[in-house]
Amino acid sequence: MLFWQILIDGFAISSLYALGATGFALIFGVSGVLNLSHGALMVAAVVAAWAAGNDLHVGPYAGALIGVAVGFVASMITYFLIVRPLQQSRKIREEEKEIFILTATLLWGIMLQELIAYFYTNNAKTVAPIVEGVVRIVGVRTPSNEIFTAVVCWLVIGILWLLVNRTRAGKAVLAASMNPRGVTLLGVELSQVYIAVWAIYGVLVGVAGVLLGMFLGVSSYSVGPLTASAFSIVVLGGLGSVSGALIAAYVVGYLETLTAYLISPAYRTIPALLLLVAVMYVRPRGLLGRR
């Protein structure tokens, strides 16, 4: 019984991690940016969805859509206002740009966190779930919402895969991640590729955020841990590898779930952290990393 409970719960949480981490890996793989405001963008999406339900009294579907839209807008703002100006800045030397982008996105993330706490307090927020009630799977009583979460995550990941591997635009993005200069020789506008990637990222982050809000809820305090979690998963999987991130997400998700159930919920995050330390010592490239 416990086995099935762990299996199902672990799957739901891992799917959420996977969605978030995929976005993070995508941005790094293509744009070369480690977006430290990742957690803040997710929380912004959740709070928007919650506020829409609370203040505007829209239904759960509309609230969710508004959340995703806000995630998208926030992502675009991050790119156009912060990342792109730094990437194109002439006042900073090339080698230092990475550091500046890290610092700037970190700052931006904290700014968003403060803004959210200011308008909506630091109390946890949950989003009205689209799917309510419970179902019984192999005798385990599971909220339908959990199933919904896992399904949507995989749907989105599936669409992303199709997009990248089957469409021309997607293939351009894939190529750009491997060889930016080469791609320009083929006549592809790099700047458009970047915009496309950040747009996709915005949707990913929005959906992941809203799902998280329906499943567990978030507060402005979640911003840091969410970014750290995505960062760790992506490093574990190998910076730049999206499939690596997916696998790592499940490893981390199940490690956490097992720890919470079998040892104690208080120590939930520790084994994953230890694993990360071990991997960085032994195989810094991560599971499937190439950079």
Add this chain to the structure above:
Amino acid sequence: MGGLSTTRVLFIGLAAIALASFLPLGVSGYILGLLTIAYYFGVFAMAWDLLFGFAGEVNFGPTFLIGTGAYTAGILDNLYQPPIWLCVAAGALAAVVGGVLLALPALRVRGPYFGLTTLVAVLMLQNFVVVDASLTGGEIGLTVPDVITISDAKNYEIALWFMAISGAILFALSRSPVGLILQASGQDAVQAGALGFNVTKHKLTAFVISAFFSGLAGALLVFYLGSASVGTFVDITVGVQIIIAVVIGGRRTILGAVLGSIFIIAMSEALRPVGDLANFIVFAMALVVVLKFPNGFFGLLTRSKETS
């Protein structure tokens, strides 16, 4: 840092410190308290600048070193009540040990991985503090039975001179041959290595020095406040404020870090009427500086062409 010679800077610095040490004569206790915190913060920032600005390592975990020093000192005081200076020394030592333990895995990796290692270190310290609540006070924080003194003026002078001496040492270090090698290693490790310098050994030294000052300052701050908590010494937000201080003041200048710290603390206070948005505004200002004036205040003041 442009054309300012070391002696000139030290002369101006000394003049500023001398001026500052007369402040308790005319300024309110509240302002003194504010500046006291700013000075300790300044040491945090200078220590961080040594690592970041010079060794070129983006380090998200200054609070790992600071927290280790602060909590060691605080826990020791709670358990055995030894004299304060002993606790402080123990704190500094613990931070150095922590720094070495962190440096060993961290220096094997570059760039984002290094940053992640430092981030993980902070998270693990935070986890440890929260989980081992009976020892560390956990989320509640630790109250220590002793404080150095309750006189605003005395606390201020202690902080001021501590910062001055630390600053002098760190600045002299940055201008010394060791500092120049560090800078070279930071800019281009391969070339530095090719020139025969043991890059790793120098970076490790930078780590140890940074850890020492961070831990020392952290321990002293515990005995100023009379308490330690995750939110004051370990949280990532504090680390971010340190980073901002250095970036605003001007990285790779050591002294810029002090300007940045005073600026941040002063701004937060000046913005008090705005209430809760104060933090947001300070961070926003920092973001603008990062985007538009990457060389910070010092860069503006000295207006040197950044080529070094």
Add this chain to the structure above:
Amino acid sequence: MRMLDKRAVLAAGATCLALALATPGYAEDTIKIGVIAEAQAVAGSSIPQAAQLAADEINAAGGVNGKKIEIVTYDNHSSAAESVRAFQRAANEDHVNAVIASYISEVVLALEPWTGRLKTVMVTPGAASDVITQNIAKDYDHLKYTFHGYSTSTSIADATCDAAKDLLVNQLHMKSAVVMSEDAAWTTPLDEEYLKCLPNIGIKVLDHIRMSPDTTDFTPIYNKIEGEKPDVIITGISHVGVQPTVQWKQQEVPIPMFGVSSQATNSSFWNDTNGAVEGVLYQAFAGPGVAVTPKTLPFVAAFNKRYGNNPSYCGYTAYDEVYYLADAFKRAGSTDPDKLVDALEKTDYVGTIGRVKFKGKDSPNPHALMIGPDTITGLMLQWQDGKQTNLWPVKVANGKLKFPKFIKVGAAN
């Protein structure tokens, strides 16, 4: 180059000077009460608001022997360190005559030694840690300036057991429970007392779970509890509230929750949880529409009129505190801290949550509130259909027990 740097130094000096000059002086003809609170938190925001309301009412009625009360607010951002700085500023710089501070035990404990170092009276409108008053017993001469204006955890546990006896044992014939609380300073004595008083009323404690306040996923916890088949979950949560409540409903955990859930006392909690709090029972000292004393409802109406929402639980206590502080100043005839302490110790004031009296210096918990049938009893409320309904004590009850469909009530399932 050299000129520019000189200018920088002068600029720095000028800034310091300007900051110094900007500091205002203080007037002798007002009584200043500093309020240190978490203005961003749902519960904490009521503290300065309620204090200001009380001050304005007292001033309109003539003040304290002619002197007006001035409230000086400091937002501590839920940080102990900032609270210490605020306290130092309040005492040394703004020269307040008393401080009302915080509903977080961590903050109050950090401030307590400073009340002695700076000889400034502090009354707390929240915070349940027993240690606050135990410290006073250990070092009365230094810490007598601290007054715990809210109930200790031990007393809250006792009040919960009293309510449980009527509602859970007598009405629902329950026999077993699991205690579930967050790992925090105030829950240690709470749980200890639960473990003592629950068996005394006939409820066996099957397990005692303490969870990290950082927990976001409560599934493993509920799973474990359900496996032990208790009749009820006795709670001790404050920092967490929305997430465990929402997940409890989503997972349709068939066991009712009863006990302390600080966030459930907020009138916005229904919206915060999208209605998931339906059926949750929580202990409080006040509730909407419940006339605990003749002063309760007029206070709520005035607060609502001025601020547009109901006060949180520490709004009631903060309001009372300004009143009985004013009364103490009057009786002391001076703002001298030691005289104020003597006057406060003799407080016998009917406020909005009951009759306020403090335990004496010989008690193991000096300066703690007296809790009991002729002082303060507390209430037990339940969220029903979007409203907070009071169920206990019976004489001020305005509803009956009602549970959502997924709950299996009564004997062990």
